[in-house]
Amino acid sequence: xxxxxxxxxxxxxxxxxxxxxxxxxxxxxxxxxxxxxxxxxxxxxxxxxxxxxxxxxxxxxxxxxxxxxxxxxxxxxxxxxxxxxxxxxxxxxxxxxxxxxxxxxxxxxxxxxxxxxxxx
Amino acid sequence: xxxxxxxxxxxxxxxxxxxxxxxxxxxxxxxxxxxxxxxxxxxxxxxxxxxxxxxxxxxxxxxxxxxxxxxxxxxxxxxxxxxxxxxxxxxxxxxxxxxxxxxxxxxxxxxxxxxxxxxxxxxxxxxxxxxxxxxxxxxxxxxxxxxxxxxxxxxxxxxxxxxxxxxxxxxxxxxxxxxxxxxxxxxxxxxxxxxxxxxxxxxxxxxxxxxxxxxxxxxxxxxxxxxxxxxxxxxxxx
Numbered sequence: 569x570x571x572x573x574x575x576x577x578x579x580x581x582x583x584x585x586x587x588x589x590x591x592x593x594x595x596x597x598x599x600x601x602x603x604x605x606x607x608x609x610x611x612x613x614x615x616x617x618x619x620x621x622x623x624x625x626x627x628x629x630x631x632x633x634x635x636x637x638x639x640x641x642x643x644x645x646x647x648x649x650x651x652x653x654x655x656x657x658x659x660x661x662x663x664x665x666x667x668x669x670x671x672x673x674x675x676x677x678x679x680x681x682x683x684x685x686x687x688x
Numbered sequence: 689x690x691x692x693x694x695x696x697x698x699x700x701x702x703x704x705x706x707x708x709x710x711x712x713x714x715x716x717x718x719x720x721x722x723x724x725x726x727x728x729x730x731x732x733x734x735x736x737x738x739x740x741x742x743x744x745x746x747x748x749x750x751x752x753x754x755x756x757x758x759x760x761x762x763x764x765x766x767x768x769x770x771x772x773x774x775x776x777x778x779x780x781x782x783x784x785x786x787x788x789x790x791x792x793x794x795x796x797x798x799x800x801x802x803x804x805x806x807x808x809x810x811x812x813x814x815x816x817x818x819x820x821x822x823x824x825x826x827x828x829x830x831x832x833x834x835x836x837x838x839x840x841x842x843x844x845x846x847x848x849x850x851x852x853x854x855x856x857x858x859x860x861x862x863x864x865x866x867x868x869x870x871x872x873x874x875x876x877x878x879x880x881x882x883x884x885x886x887x888x889x890x891x892x893x894x895x896x897x898x899x900x901x902x903x904x905x906x907x908x909x910x911x912x913x914x915x916x917x918x919x920x921x922x923x924x925x926x
Binding site for chain 1: 711712714715731732733736737740741744745751754755758761762764765766767768769770771772773774775776777778786788789790792793796797800801804805806808809811812813814815817818822825826829830831833834835837838842843844845847848849852853856857860861864865868870872874875876878879880882883884912915916919920922923
């Protein structure tokens with residue numbers, strides 16, 4: 569079962585790579601594979617067990633798989649030092665302001681939808 | 689009889705599986721530390737990074753060698769990224785009733801967060817490479833790293849920005865929203881999921897099941913929207 573699901577995921581990734589070369593050079597292959605799999609699930613109307621099993625097994629270890637590429641930050645110590653305050657300032661301010669804006673927007677939109685439904 | 693200690697050590701360090709073994713070991717220690725303490729700072733990815741970089745520096749090993757030695761793990765990253773389609777599909781199905789408020793908030797809010805982050809970094813005088821790396825800061829790490837690399841930033845640095853954003857967002861997000869009387873579970877979930885991705889989703893789940901569901905959805909959709917639209921937008925501007 570696990571093997572069959574993994575084969576599907578690999579097949580979608582390879583299809584994504586083909587699409588990347590053929591039509592969408594700016595969108596990474598794995599992302600196109602993700603979109604293809606999403607469309608497949610929509611058309612199918614559900615997640616079959618092999619894909620579900622393989623996906624949850626892989627996603628459980630996602631942080632581990634990200635460790636090797638993340639270690640590359642070793643090469644960027646100078647870049648971080650040069651822009652330390654710009655990075656810290658923009659990350660912190662933008663995330664705090666955005667959280668408030670998004671929370672407020674969602675709350676307003678949900679209340680409006682509820683009012684509309686109540687009015688009909 | 690003298691044992692060939694040096695030869696044995698040498699053979700172990702230069703074995704093709706050495707770096708995979710080292711990474712697996714360090715990662716499991718980091719997960720154990722997180723499980724034991726539940727401290728939000730002890731994100732396994734972040735702790736593994738710090739520990740492994742220290743080891744590599746100590747042993748005087750180049751990143752290029754380490755990267756080559758962990759190709760096995762990197763190879764599985766592609767299918768794992770494809771697998772993100774499954775939670776995306778399941779989450780979208782769960783919140784069909786409020787689909788429009790959700791999608792509008794995702795699009796407007798996601799764009800707002802992205803533009804604000806880049807604009808501030810630019811205003812503070814950061815370099816172009818840093819700007820391109822900050823752009824995908826609010827998305828889940830695998831996608832942020834792919835996107836950063838695609839548009840001319842640094843994948844590894846993107847992982848660090850993503851972690852920082854996630855940790856701070858998860859630490860202060862809910863409290864900040866509560867002070868401003870934004871208490872609807874869906875609103876809390878969306879804010880945490882869009883900004884603080886996986887770490888924020890875990891925090892939203894502590895608030896309520898509903899907040900967690902919205903956070904998971906927001907994180908999935910935000911990731912895919914960013915992955916598809918950001919490279920296109922950058923290609924258009926440049």
